[in-house]
Amino acid sequence: MDGTAIADPRPSLMVTNDDGIDAPGLRFLVDLLVAADRYRVLVCAPDSDQSGVGHGITWRRPLSAKRVEIMGATAFAVSGTPADCASLGISGKLFVGTIPDLVISGINIGSNCGYHIVYSGTVAGAREAFLYGVPALAISYNWKEGKSNVHALRLAADACLPLINAVLNELKTKTYPEGSFLNIIVPTDVANHRDASIRMRQLKQENHVVPKEHVRRLDVGLVDRSTYRQKASGRGIGHRAKKSGYCAKDIGVAESTGRLGNRLQERTMCRRIR
Structure with missing residues (x-):
């Protein structure tokens, strides 16, 4: 066309x-x-x-x-x-x-x-x-x-x-x-969300329960001046990151079964706002 x-x-x-x-x-x-x-x-x-x-x-x-x-x-x-x-x-x-x-x-x-x-x-x-x-x-x-x-x-x-x-x-x-x-x-106040750093986290969620031992930090190669600690929770890391002033990127991966509710891998990259 x-x-x-x-x-x-x-x-x-x-x-x-x-x-x-x-x-x-x-x-x-x-x-x-x-x-x-x-x-x-x-x-x-x-x-x-x-x-x-x-x-x-x-x-x-x-x-x-x-x-x-x-x-x-x-x-x-x-x-x-x-x-x-x-x-x-x-x-x-x-x-x-x-x-x-x-x-x-x-x-x-x-x-x-x-x-x-x-x-x-x-x-x-x-x-x-x-x-x-x-x-x-x-x-x-x-x-x-x-x-x-x-x-x-x-x-x-x-x-x-x-x-x-x-x-x-x-x-x-x-x-x-x-x-x-x-x-x-x-984030809502994007005009003031500048000079951001990046954090990436990966967690594995099964049946909406996220054990703490499944949460690990991935090095993205960018160094920031602040830290963000995410407490594992079934509510979703994206929601908590946004509430904390982050630009959260939730990455959902459906397995071959296609049943997101049963097994979901989620990676989240957060841009911390200073």
């Missing part, structure tokens, strides 16, 4: 979401990626708001994809769910001959952490790409009524750009953790 494949040495990033292709979070992120001039930017997003649809797919009716003009990007609006969009976008059919190097779902208006990831269309867009072997990120902004405004979404996109570049670098050097996708939560 995209006409002809374009020979472009830059990495291909595909952006999707669940708020719809006209949502400000997606548009700010796409504008930022285009302005960086370091990526080939592709967009495949729902043509209407699909918030809360989870990992639903369309199968009783055909999907349609309509070309949308977004300066500097190749974009399509799809009559389906975020999972539909991700599946179509990575198929090599919509963007002829191109399979994205990285799928980014967001930026969602509202936090998606802990068990909310089961219901989130934003997370589902990233998960769908992950299930087919394409690296993926979900990005959500912790919107608070009375405190947040649309401009904060632009700041959230700017805050996530270094993380996107870090993932691309790890993919290039083959150091990106296999069998995982990242769920990034940007």
Whole structure:
């Protein structure tokens, strides 16, 4: 549908979401990626708001994809769910001959952490790409009524750009953790959440119980000036990190059984705010 494949040495990033292709979070992120001039930017997003649809797919009716003009990007609006969009976008059919190097779902208006990831269309867009072997990120902004405004979404996109570049670098050097996708939560007061450091933790959750001995710190190679100690709990490390002023990235990995409730591996990377 995209006409002809374009020979472009830059990495291909595909952006999707669940708020719809006209949502400000997606548009700010796409504008930022285009302005960086370091990526080939592709967009495949729902043509209407699909918030809360989870990992639903369309199968009783055909999907349609309509070309949308977004300066500097190749974009399509799809009559389906975020999972539909991700599946179509990575198929090599919509963007002829191109399979994205990285799928980014967001930026969602509202936090998606802990068990909310089961219901989130934003997370589902990233998960769908992950299930087919394409690296993926979900990005959500912790919107608070009375405190947040649309401009904060632009700041959230700017805050996530270094993380996107870090993932691309790890993919290039083959150091990106296999069998995982990242769920990034940007704090509400993003304007004051600068000069951040990174911590990564990995925990194994079985039947919603997280023994302390299963929690370990992973060295990400960045040194910070503060520490964050996470008490193991079944509530979810992402929720506790966000409450403590972190940008938490919950990485959920479904095993071959597909039953997230029984066995779930979760890695969490936290950006400490100073």
